[in-house]
Amino acid sequence: MGVKYLWDxxxxxxxxxxxxPPNAERFIDDLLIENQPSIxxxxxxxxxxxxxxxxxxxxxxxYFIKDCWVIELEQEIKYKTAEIRRKYKIKLPxxxxxxxxxxxxxxxxxxxxxxxxxxxxxxxxxPWDK
Numbered sequence: 316m317g318v319k320y321l322w323d324x325x326x327x328x329x330x331x332x333x334x335x336p337p338n339a340e341r342f343i344d345d346l347l348i349e350n351q352p353s354i355x356x357x358x359x360x361x362x363x364x365x366x367x368x369x370x371x372x373x374x375x376x377x378y379f380i381k382d383c384w385v386i387e388l389e390q391e392i393k394y395k396t397a398e399i400r401r402k403y404k405i406k407l408p409x410x411x412x413x414x415x416x417x418x419x420x421x422x423x424x425x426x427x428x429x430x431x432x433x434x435x436x437x438x439x440x441x442p443w444d445k
Contacts, residue, residue, distance in 0.1 A: 318353045318384055320346055321416040323425030324361045324408075326442065327354060331375055339442035346424070353384040355415035357408045386415045403433055413437050 322330075329335050330343055346352075354362075362376050386392070388411070395414035400407065409430050416423040422438045425431060431439050 317350055318419075319350050319422060320424050320440070321353050321355065321386070321412070321419070321421040322358065322383075323412055323423060323427060324354075324358045325426050326424045327352075327358060327362060327379065328365070329426070331372075331379060336443060338445050342442045342445035343424075351384055352379075352382065353386060353419075353421060354380070355386050355412045356388050357411040357415075359383075359385050361408065386419060389418075392418050399434060405430060405434075 326343070329339075333340075335343060359380055362380065365372065365376065368376065392411065392414045395418050396407070396410045399405065399410040399413055399417075403410075405413075409427075412425075413423065413431055413434050415421075417434075417437055422440055423431060424440050424442060426441055426443050428439060428441050431437055
């Protein structure tokens with residue numbers, strides 16, 4: 316199983332809550348056939364801080380995170396994050412997610428296109444548009 320896509324936090328939450336529209340759910344299910352889900356360390360933290368999670372949600376989150384490849388905040392990602400923040404003036408969590416995708420040449424899967432679309436060299440797919 317390969318890794319080609321980096322899931323943004325919103326994609327993971329909608330997927331885990333089974334709140335994706337049918338077209339997006341099919342797209343994500345197709346990704347999972349050949350690709351291990353990957354998330355950035357910031358997405359892992361955001362998922363673990365999920366405010367409205369029940370005990371069952373938290374158990375599901377831990378299993379999901381365990382199944383993911385979590386990209387840690389390595390030095391190259393820190394440098395890329397700083398570069399992105401300086402150039403595009405985006406929020407730190409979004410810059411970390413973008414940098415993680417770019418350093419590992421992954422396609423970002425996100426519904427949050429406006430926050431990421433101006434970053435040159437970042438490939439983005441919105442599953443809601445599939």
